[in-house]
Amino acid sequence: xxxxxxxxxxYKQGKTVVRALxxxxxxxxxxxxxxxxxxxxxxxxxxxxxxxxxLRPTSGRIVxxxxxxxxxxxxxxxxLRSSKIGFIFQEYxxxxxxxxxxxxxxxxxxxxxxxGDREWARALLEEVGLEDRMHHRPDQLSGGQQxxxxxxxxxxxRPSLVLGDEPTGAVDSETSAQLAAIxxxxxxxxxxxxxxxxxDLDLAAETDRVIKLKDGKVVADETTAPASVAV
Amino acid sequence: xxxxxxxxxxxxxxxxLTISGIVIGIVALTTMGALANxxxxxxxxxxxxxxxxxxxxxxxxxxxxxGGVLPLAKQGDIAAVPGVARVFPTIQVAAKPGALQVVSLGxxxxxxxxxxxxxxxxxLKITYASGHSLxxxxxxxxxxxxxxxxxxxxxxxxxxxxVKPSDAASxxxxxxxxxxxxxxxxxxxxDTGAFVNLADAQQLLKDQLSPAxxxxxxxxxxxxxxxxxxxxxxxxxxxxxxxxxxxxxxxAQKPSVLVKALVAGGALFTTITMxxxxxxxxxxxxxxxxxxxxxxxxxxxxxxxxxxxxxxTKAIMGEFMLESSFIGLIGGLVGxxxxxxxxxxxxxxxxxxxxxxxxxxxxxxxxxIGFALALGTVAGIIPAFRASRMDPVAALRxx
Numbered sequence: 001x002x003x004x005x006x007x008x009x010x011y012k013q014g015k016t017v018v019r020a021l022x023x024x025x026x027x028x029x030x031x032x033x034x035x036x037x038x039x040x041x042x043x044x045x046x047x048x049x050x051x052x053x054x055l056r057p058t059s060g061r062i063v064x065x066x067x068x069x070x071x072x073x074x075x076x077x078x079x080l081r082s083s084k085i086g087f088i089f090q091e092y093x094x095x096x097x098x099x100x101x102x103x104x105x106x107x108x109x110x111x112x113x114x115x116g117d118r119e120w121a122r123a124l125l126e127e128v129g130l131e132d133r134m135h136h137r138p139d140q141l142s143g144g145q146q147x148x149x150x151x152x153x154x155x156x157x158r159p160s161l162v163l164g165d166e167p168t169g170a171v172d173s174e175t176s177a178q179l180a181a182i183x184x185x186x187x188x189x190x191x192x193x194x195x196x197x198x199x200d201l202d203l204a205a206e207t208d209r210v211i212k213l214k215d216g217k218v219v220a221d222e223t224t225a226p227a228s229v230a231v
Numbered sequence: 232x233x234x235x236x237x238x239x240x241x242x243x244x245x246x247x248l249t250i251s252g253i254v255i256g257i258v259a260l261t262t263m264g265a266l267a268n269x270x271x272x273x274x275x276x277x278x279x280x281x282x283x284x285x286x287x288x289x290x291x292x293x294x295x296x297x298g299g300v301l302p303l304a305k306q307g308d309i310a311a312v313p314g315v316a317r318v319f320p321t322i323q324v325a326a327k328p329g330a331l332q333v334v335s336l337g338x339x340x341x342x343x344x345x346x347x348x349x350x351x352x353x354x355l356k357i358t359y360a361s362g363h364s365l366x367x368x369x370x371x372x373x374x375x376x377x378x379x380x381x382x383x384x385x386x387x388x389x390x391x392x393x394v395k396p397s398d399a400a401s402x403x404x405x406x407x408x409x410x411x412x413x414x415x416x417x418x419x420x421x422d423t424g425a426f427v428n429l430a431d432a433q434q435l436l437k438d439q440l441s442p443a444x445x446x447x448x449x450x451x452x453x454x455x456x457x458x459x460x461x462x463x464x465x466x467x468x469x470x471x472x473x474x475x476x477x478x479x480x481x482x483a484q485k486p487s488v489l490v491k492a493l494v495a496g497g498a499l500f501t502t503i504t505m506x507x508x509x510x511x512x513x514x515x516x517x518x519x520x521x522x523x524x525x526x527x528x529x530x531x532x533x534x535x536x537x538x539x540x541x542x543x544t545k546a547i548m549g550e551f552m553l554e555s556s557f558i559g560l561i562g563g564l565v566g567x568x569x570x571x572x573x574x575x576x577x578x579x580x581x582x583x584x585x586x587x588x589x590x591x592x593x594x595x596x597x598x599x600i601g602f603a604l605a606l607g608t609v610a611g612i613i614p615a616f617r618a619s620r621m622d623p624v625a626a627l628r629x630x
Contacts (some may be wrong), residue, residue: 049624054624054627075545078538078541081539082540082542083541089627095533097237097241110537110546111541112541157540157541
């Protein structure tokens with residue numbers, strides 16, 4: 001479970017203070033599939049970066065599975081990210097020198113996981129439909145395939161939370177629908193919480209809950225009808 | 232490690248140029264170090280040798296060089312000085328009289344008197360690669376290793392010495408000796424020497440005089456100097472002082488003065504050669520810093536990603552330092568390999584009289600490879616620090 005309590009992030013731009021997040025509070029239960037929407041500058045990405053412990057908030061608390069991340073030092077946050085959080089980025093962010101399988105296994109390296117987890121990495125790639133692309137490098141894969149590798153990578157450390165920053169933002173609508181279906185399936189099958197920042201209304205429509213931000217504040221938090229997904 | 236290799240392959244030309252910078256520096260360090268090693272071995276052997284006895288020359292000499300001849304009768308006077316264990320008369324003449332001494336890292340060929348029993352006292356023990364020591368008979372000669380190689384002589388062969396200069400007078404005197412022994416390589420003075428008994432050496436001394444003087448000069452009464460050995464526990468510097476005080480017309484040199492002069496010469500040579508090589512290496516190190524800074528700049532998003540997926544500051548720093556160290560290690564291994572090949576090749580082409588001028592030791596190999604590794608590691612510190620301190624959010628969103 002994730003608790004966000006009066007979270008604020010303020011930036012100074014010259015003499016002006018920009019309130020990117022302004023006292024945001026909500027909880028996310030384990031296994032939820034959540035979209036965070038809003039216009040550019042609404043604070044979506046700042047919220048996601050804060051949830052991912054990449055950004056230190058100005059005030060407020062983030063509690064992930066009972067651990068208050070607010071007071072952690074940088075390396076403690078890195079370890080918490082390694083064990084609890086997976087990331088999916090708009091531009092995939094795969095390492096160009098590594099194969100698909102090696103990219104998926106990369107988080108295992110930083111979590112000092114045993115080599116036996118290689119089979120788990122292979123299984124994840126099979127789950128996202130890339131069993132025949134495991135030894136291809138990113139430049140040999142399409143955008144959709146690269147993002148499927150990134151989805152597998154986000155799950156390899158068996159996190160409780162996966163954060164997606166516009167995960168369908170760099171692909172066409174058909175691929176976007178496929179990626180949405182894959183993420184939904186992973187969410188159900190592995191009981192992992194997904195929080196996706198998106199402009200993609202079709203993707204948002206696939207989620208259980210949509211949180212809308214405006215000017216750094218939550219202006220709507222709606223539960224939608226759960227989609228029917230084959231698990 | 233796999234990722235490091237792939238990162239280097241990713242920018243082939245840049246990696247090649249950077250590693251080449253280290254390679255050039257290490258080749259320089261290997262060759263200069265091998266040169267200094269060889270020179271120091273020569274000096275160390277010499278220092279060990281001269282530290283063990285008091286050289287005595289005539290009063291106008293410095294005890295070792297310069298001055299004229301000494302009456303052999305002084306041997307008894309010196310032997311009577313308290314603390315003297317044994318006095319060996321010595322004569323040394325050039326094996327190639329009139330030859331120009333060009334710049335050389337070795338010693339010129341010489342012919343010297345040798346009493347085989349001096350080996351029992353000397354700190355530098357000569358041993359025989361073949362044959363045996365002089366047994367006192369006239370006309371026998373023992374050759375140092377380089378001397379034998381230069382003249383292509385083996386035990387049983389004849390050798391005519393001294394070598395006659397091209398512009399020698401018609402009455403230039405030579406003698407033919409039979410080679411009875413060839414010495415093992417000592418890496419120092421005896422390698423370029425030829426050794427005859429005292430009587431034969433005295434004859435060579437006489438041969439150097441003008442015909443007019445030769446008729447009146449009784450060579451059996453003179454020597455060039457003496458090598459004086461002390462009794463166990465005797466301080467040789469003090470013994471030199473005592474000889475100077477008690478025996479007139481001679482100059483005994485303190486061994487410590489000679490050793491200091493040799494060591495100082497060696498240290499200066501080593502400093503100059505190694506400094507030149509280190510300068511080359513520093514330039515190589517700067518190339519590594521530049522490469523790693525560029526690598527960090529190119530991989531900003533990669534660094535952001537790694538931080539996002541759980542890499543700690545230490546892990547990121549370690550990765551870049553490992554890559555930088557790896558560049559250093561490759562440069563070190565290739566550079567040492569090339570340096571070793573170059574020194575081996577040059578040694579093989581040196582004239583036999585010169586012998587090897589490079590001495591590559593396991594210690595030098597460790598120094599070269601270890602230094603390249605350390606250089607790579609140190610060069611990686613600043614770029615690795617920059618990478619590890621990078622803000623992950625800014626890094627992930629950089630272009």
